[in-house]
Amino acid sequence: MVREGLALAALAGARSVTGYLQQAFLWEAALKSVYKIRVHVFDRVLQRDLGFFEGNDSVPSGDVAYRITAEASDVADTVYSLLNTIVPNSLQVIAMATQMVVVSPALSFMAALAIPWTSLIIAYLGQRLRQISRNAHLSVARLSAYLNEVVPSILAVKANNGELKESMRFQMLALDDLEKLLRKRKMKALMPQIVQALYIGGLLLFSAGSLVVSKNSFDASGFLSFIMALTLLIEPIQDVGKAYNELKQGEPAIERLFDLTRFKSKVIEKPDAVDLDSITGDIKFCGVTFRYADNMPPVLNGLNLHIKPGERVALVGPSGGGKTTLTKLLLRLYDPHCGCILVDNHDVQDVQLKSLREHIVLVSQDIMLFSGTVAENIGYRDLIGKVNMEQVENAARISNADEFIATLSDGYETNIGQRGSLLSGGQKQRLAIARALYRKSSVLILDEATSALDSKSELLVRQALERMMADHTLTF
Numbered sequence: 001m002v003r004e005g006l007a008l009a010a011l012a013g014a015r016s017v018t019g020y021l022q023q024a025f026l027w028e029a030a031l032k033s034v035y036k037i038r039v040h041v042f043d044r045v046l047q048r049d050l051g052f053f054e055g056n057d058s059v060p061s062g063d064v065a066y067r068i069t070a071e072a073s074d075v076a077d078t079v080y081s082l083l084n085t086i087v088p089n090s091l092q093v094i095a096m097a098t099q100m101v102v103v104s105p106a107l108s109f110m111a112a113l114a115i116p117w118t119s120l121i122i123a124y125l126g127q128r129l130r131q132i133s134r135n136a137h138l139s140v141a142r143l144s145a146y147l148n149e150v151v152p153s154i155l156a157v158k159a160n161n162g163e164l165k166e167s168m169r170f171q172m173l174a175l176d177d178l179e180k181l182l183r184k185r186k187m188k189a190l191m192p193q194i195v196q197a198l199y200i201g202g203l204l205l206f207s208a209g210s211l212v213v214s215k216n217s218f219d220a221s222g223f224l225s226f227i228m229a230l231t232l233l234i235e236p237i238q239d240v241g242k243a244y245n246e247l248k249q250g251e252p253a254i255e256r257l258f259d260l261t262r263f264k265s266k267v268i269e270k271p272d273a274v275d276l277d278s279i280t281g282d283i284k285f286c287g288v289t290f291r292y293a294d295n296m297p298p299v300l301n302g303l304n305l306h307i308k309p310g311e312r313v314a315l316v317g318p319s320g321g322g323k324t325t326l327t328k329l330l331l332r333l334y335d336p337h338c339g340c341i342l343v344d345n346h347d348v349q350d351v352q353l354k355s356l357r358e359h360i361v362l363v364s365q366d367i368m369l370f371s372g373t374v375a376e377n378i379g380y381r382d383l384i385g386k387v388n389m390e391q392v393e394n395a396a397r398i399s400n401a402d403e404f405i406a407t408l409s410d411g412y413e414t415n416i417g418q419r420g421s422l423l424s425g426g427q428k429q430r431l432a433i434a435r436a437l438y439r440k441s442s443v444l445i446l447d448e449a450t451s452a453l454d455s456k457s458e459l460l461v462r463q464a465l466e467r468m469m470a471d472h473t474l475t476f
C-alpha cells in the first residue's frame with residue numbers, strides 16, 4: 001500500500017516536473033522568437049520614410065508603440081499556445097486514427113467524412129473571430145495612441161481647462177474598446193461550445209449510423225474499442241481547434257506587427273551612392289518643386305537657391321511658407337518631385353544617406369531631447385559609453401549651457417527626464433545647440449532654434465557660433 005502510494009506520488013511529481021519543463025521550454029521558445037521579431041520590427045520602423053511618422057496618413061506614435069509592445073506580447077501567447085497544443089495533440093491524433101483504421105477501415109472512412117463539414121463551420125467561426133479580434137485590437141490601439149498624445153501634453157490640457165473634454169474623449173474611446181472586447185470575449189466563449197456541440201452531435205449520429213450499417217459485421221468489443229479511439233481522437237482535435245482559434249485571434253496582432261515592416265521606401269539609397277569624406281558646404285537647389293501628397297498644392301515650386309561655402313543665409317518668409325521643408329529636402333528626408341539638390345556638386349540622391357546627414361546638422365524648432373543624461377544628449381552622435389566628455393564640455397561651454405549644467409544635481413550625469421522635461425525651454429535649446437556643435441558638421445541649420453533663448457543667451461550663442469563656424473556654411 002505504502003509502495004503504491006509512493007509510486008503514485010512519484011508519478012505525480014514526475015508529471016508536474018515534465019509539465020513545468022514543457023511550459024518553461026515552450027515559453028522560452030515563444031518569448032525568444034518575439035524578442036527577435038521586436039528587434040527586427042523596430043529596426044524596420046527606423047528605416048521608414050519620414051512621411052510614415054508625419055502628415056495626414058501617418059501612423060500615430062502611440063499605435064506604433066502599442067504594436068511593438070502589447071501586440072508583440074499577443075504574438076508570444078499565440079506562438080506558445082500553438083506549440084503547446086500542436087505537438088502533443090498531433091501525436092495523440094496519429095495514434096488514435098491508426099487504432100481506428102486497424103479496428104475498422106470502413107467505419108474510419110465514415111468517421112473521416114465528418115471532417116470536411118465540421119472544418120468548414122470551424123473555418124467560418126474562425127474568420128468571424130478574426131474580424132472581431134481585429135476590431136478589438138484597433139480600439140485598444142486607438143486608446144493607446146490617444147493617451148500617448150494627451151499625457152505628454154498635460155500642460156496644455158490644464159492651461160486650457162481641458163480636463164473635462166479629455167475625460168469625455170477618453171470615455172468615448174474606452175467605451176468603444178469595452179464593446180469590442182466584450183464581443184471578442186463572448187465570441188471566444190461561444191466558439192468552443194458550438195464546436196463541442198458539433199462533435200457530440202456528430203459522434204451520436206455516427207454511432208447510431210454505424211450500429212445500423214455494421215450490424216453483426218464485427219463484435220461488441222471491437223465496436224467499443226473503435227468508439228473509445230474515436231472519443232480519444234476528438235479530444236485532441238478539439239484542442240487543435242482551440243489552438244486554431246488562438247491563431248485566428250492572434251492573426252490581427254501578427255498582421256499589424258508585420259505591417260510595420262512591409263513598405264517600399266520612397267527615399268532610396270543607390271547601391272553606388274558616394275560616401276563624402278567632407279564637404280565645403282556648397283549647396284544648390286535647382287528648380288525644386290515639392291508637395292507632401294499628390295492631392296496637395298506644392299509647398300515649393302521651381303525653387304532656385306545657391307548657398308556658397310562659408311555663407312550665412314537667413315530664410316525669411318510667412319509661416320507655412322516652406323522653410324522647414326527646404327531643410328527636410330536637403331537632409332533627404334523627402335525627395336523633390338522635380339529638380340535636384342546639389343551638395344558640393346553631388347546630387348543628394350547620389351550620396352549615401354549616412355554620409356549626407358553626417359555633414360549637415362539641424363537644430364530644429366521642435367527640440368528633440370531624450371530621457372538620459374545631459375552628457376548622453378549632447379554626445380548623441382556616439383553610442384552610449386563612447387561619448388567624448390572633453391568634447392561634450394567644450395560644446396556646452398560654447399553654447400552657453402555649461403553654466404546651468406553646473407547647477408544640476410549631478411552635472412553632466414543628471415537625467416533630464418522624458419524629452420528633457422526637467423529643463424526649461426531655453427535650457428533645452430542650449431542643449432540642442434550643444435549637441436549640434438558636438439557633431440562638428442560642415443553645414444549647420446538653425447530652424448528658429450534660438451527662439452526660446454533670452455536675449456543675453458542668444459547673443460552669447462550667436463557669438464559662439466560665429467567663432468566656431470567661421471569657415472562653414474550656416475543657415476538661419
Ligand SMILES: Nc1ncnc2c1ncn2[C@@H]1O[C@H](COP(=O)(O)OP(=O)(O)OP(=O)(O)O)[C@@H](O)[C@H]1O
Binds near residue numbers: 054055292325326
Ligand atoms: N508632413 C507634412 N505633411 C503634409 N503637409 C505638411 C507636412 N509638413 C508641413 N506641411 C505643410 O507644408 C507647408 C510648409 O510647412 P513648413 O513647415 O515647411 O513651413 P515653415 O515655413 O517652416 O513654417 P514656420 O515658419 O511656421 O515653421 C505648410 O503648409 C504645412 O502645413
